[in-house]
Amino acid sequence: MHLRSLRPDAGGARTRVRQAESVLVEQYGDLVRLAHLVLPASLGRHQRVLVAHSIVQRALRRARTARTAPAVPSPREETRGGDTVERRLLVEVLRAALTYGRRPRMWPAGWVHPGALRPRLPLVWGLRLFPRSGGVDELALAQRLSAAPAAARAAFLLRTVHGLSDDTVHDLLEAADAPDVPAALRTAGVLEEESRRSPAALLASQEFDACALQAGPTDLLRRTRRARLVLGVAALGLVTAVTLAVADDGTTHRTASQVPTAHGVPSTTDLVRTSAGTWDNTSRVDFTAWPARGSRAHDRSLLDRALSAWTHPRSRIGLAPATPATPPATAPQLLYAGNVDDRAVVLLYDGQRLARYTETRSAARDPELSVARADDADVTTAAAVTLTPSGGTARYLLAPWVAEAQTRDLLHPDVLARALHVSKEGVTDPVPTIPASENCDSRPVLQLRSSERIAEHHAFLLAPVGDLSPVHLTYTPLPGHGTPPARAPREATGPQALLAWAHQACSLTSLRDTGVRAVNNWDFAEQDLPDGGGHAVWTCARADTWRGSGDVTVSFRTSRYAPAEPGRTVARARATAACSRFGQHVVAASGWRSPKGHWYALAAGSRAVTRLSVSGDVTVTKQARTLAVPAPHKPRVTVRAHLSTGEDLDAVGTPGT
Incomplete structure (x- = not known):
């Protein structure tokens, strides 16, 4: 307008x-x-x-x-x-x-x-x-x-x-x-x-x-209950008024719910419970919109034990990296309380952290408490929480906005996802988890789709690596090819994204117990290799943690690689802004042996790179984003790039193995 x-x-x-x-x-x-x-x-x-x-x-x-x-x-x-x-x-x-x-101004606080x-x-x-x-x-x-x-x-x-x-x-x-x-x-x-x-x-x-x-419509059952409640309260008020009028002894009575919590320590009655329809009526789609679910959501004895384990820990708490062990300052929100397999599980959220309490279902023994950061979660990173992490399988509690749940194997990008059964309470059937060993026979992930009330046709991948929150997997495609460059990661559910992730899937094992929130695979450059070496694609995989820092791994793959063959690692860097929106330029180099047995020095840079300067066993400068020049056996090279902005850029991190 x-x-x-x-x-x-x-x-x-x-x-x-x-x-x-x-x-x-x-x-x-x-x-x-x-x-x-x-x-x-x-x-x-x-x-x-x-x-x-x-x-x-x-x-x-x-x-x-x-x-x-x-x-x-x-x-x-x-x-x-x-x-x-x-x-x-x-x-x-x-x-x-x-x-x-x-x-x-001058209005009383809290009014x-x-x-x-x-x-x-x-x-x-x-x-x-x-x-x-x-x-x-x-x-x-x-x-x-x-x-x-x-x-x-x-x-x-x-x-x-x-x-x-x-x-x-x-x-x-x-x-x-x-x-x-x-x-x-x-x-x-x-x-x-x-x-x-x-x-x-x-x-x-x-x-x-x-x-x-x-x-x-609004909640029809809730409206009926409210109408009955109003009538009941009105009748009770009338009886109370008559009673007070007849027998007023001048004393003041206080109900139990009016007694303040001692020393500010939250109790079970203080737990926050979100109504079932909140997620569909708010712009904040995260854990705060989760309703309280589970068959034992009103089991006060179980909730007391779970809350006490967090506020008055008597044993060691399992903490995710960079997660504070302090008790919640206010009453946390109840997300779930119920029986899952042979354990009773309670899931709490204090606005910054998730806490999962479990105990033996039959005798209320062997309590375990795990706490992990979940601040700034969104529609994807707040879509699932691990309920039963032990063993080779796990069950997940899904967000109320998840309309469809499936599983797929990242190592088989051409195989369709399979449907995953979810109970009325939002608990999934057991799902295989990514193993802790280096064995790379399979890499199972969750493929979820949000309700159309949140976003139309919004499907996304979550990788179970043992943490409370599965890792969100995204993809940034190659620039060019007649389309504008992607400025933000996309969901990794398309054919091109799944093919790229098939070459990176085996690396997910290294993410266990590291507090990673999301991993984005950015294909930043491509080139044709000499001696019939095929077409190469350079990738920067960035793993972002809940605490904000991120690690990157630069690799490349060629068209001669098998669909699930891991890419060749070129460089690594820890706690860096590279390959994020705060580090949008990247350059890397590596030695490579062609199918004919000849060695070459390869280098590639992202979209803004205009010149590459390679030094070491090979010295060459080229006005281009990629280069491939003959080199001695197993060359050791470094690269420096010049950007269209006039700045110079060093290669990412240290050489890979």
């Missing part, structure tokens, strides 16, 4: 009213989109839609009478003019969305602003309304926006969709009393850079359209 430069208001109140109403009707969809994007995601999708429409409709009354300072010019005419209706509407919508639910509780039109009973889900790119953008401040989201939309300049956006946000406007503009710029597709096209999709909605 581009703002039209209307003439400044001149005339009577009736003219201003008609003009404001006309502009609001004409631009209603864009204004609702703006309010919907700026409102806090914690409202949930249904409530946020209703509040967005309410804000825009209430803005009409204020905008038709308000007097604000200089107008926002048209993006095509960056000149200042008089006050316009469009500007007043934008300012009022922004101000209302930015301040929604905000505690006013909710009464304006956030006042019923406003539109009101909807018995239905939930929310925008239709977009694709993977839209979901990724929504997750990034939910983590950004409201003012930054507003600046992002005004710049990309409305096409306004930074000065104009700065003026609008200041008029709307937005906090720290310069920081909001900087964050908006970062959001634009991180979008691999046009931000304007993504924001114009159905994911962010608060006017094109789909409807669904």
Whole structure:
């Protein structure tokens, strides 16, 4: 939407009213989109839609009478003019969305602003309304926006969709009393850079359209229970009132639920329980949206033992790398409590860590507690948790948004995935795990698909390597071939991705007990080899941990390799930003023996490399991204690259074996 430069208001109140109403009707969809994007995601999708429409409709009354300072010019005419209706509407919508639910100055802490509780039109009973889900790119953008401040989201939309300049956006946000406007503009710029597709096209999709909605019923059983509960409470209140009126001895009674927890230590009654439909009504799709499941979710004795094992550990806790052993500061969220095979299992989450408690099912003996980081989990990394890790198989508890579960073997990319049975509670049948030995006969992984309410046709791979959370596997394809370069990893479910992972699958054994969150295979270069050596593809595999650091392994494979033959390791590096969005350039070199027995020095660089300089047993410089030159027996070479940015780049890490 581009703002039209209307003439400044001149005339009577009736003219201003008609003009404001006309502009609001004409631009209603864009204004609702703006309010919907700026409102806090914690409202949930249904409530946020209703509040967005309410804000825009209430803005009409204020905008038709308000007097604000200089107008926002048209993006095509960056000149200042008089006050316009469009500007007043934008300012009022922004101000209302930015301040929604905000505690006013001098307002008591912990109190909710009464304006956030006042019923406003539109009101909807018995239905939930929310925008239709977009694709993977839209979901990724929504997750990034939910983590950004409201003012930054507003600046992002005004710049990309409305096409306004930074000065104009700065003026609008200041008029709307937005906090720290310069920081909001900087964050908006970062959001634009991180979008691999046009931000304007993504924001114009159905994911962010608060006017094109789909409807669904609320929880009918819950509504029935609530109606009965209301009647019961009303009857109880009446009896209590009569009793107090008859026998009031002047004393104060306190129920057990009103007694504060001693010393701030959480108890079983304090455990957070999320309702079953939360995942479908929130933009935060992670462990916080998991409902409490399992046949023993109300077994207080079991929950007491599990919580006590975490808050008052009497034995050693199994900690994943870089995971703090401190007890939870507040009552954790209950994700699962039930019987799995011969063990009783309780799964807890404190917002940063997962804790799995198990004990012998028959006699409540042999307790075990494992704790691992799970901060900043998302729709994929919060999709499954290991319930039974011992032995060569494991069962997994799947997220409520997983619509389909399958298994496949990475070493057989041409074999279709097989269906995996999942119970009503979300527990899978036993699944083979990746063995700890170097034996590479199979590499089983989970292939899951999210519900279309989250993202259409979104399938992804998770590798079970023994940790609480399976490792998310992704793929970044080669640049070129008539398609734009991928700026972000893709799900590793396509034929090309599966073929690339078949050559890397055996390396997954090394990830056991390392706290790895995700591994991305980036095919960064390709070249034709001499002496009929075939076509080579260079890969940088980056393993990111939950603590943020990452290790990389550079390798190459040729078309002469068998489908599951491991690629040849060229270099390794630990705790590096290489091959990530913070290290987008890579270069590597290696010696190679051709099918005819001749030795060559090979080198390759990523897309921005313009010149390669090889030294060591071979010295050569070439204006290219790849090279292959004759070399002595088993040459030892290093390479340095020159980038299109004018910078020089050293090879990754140390030579591999």
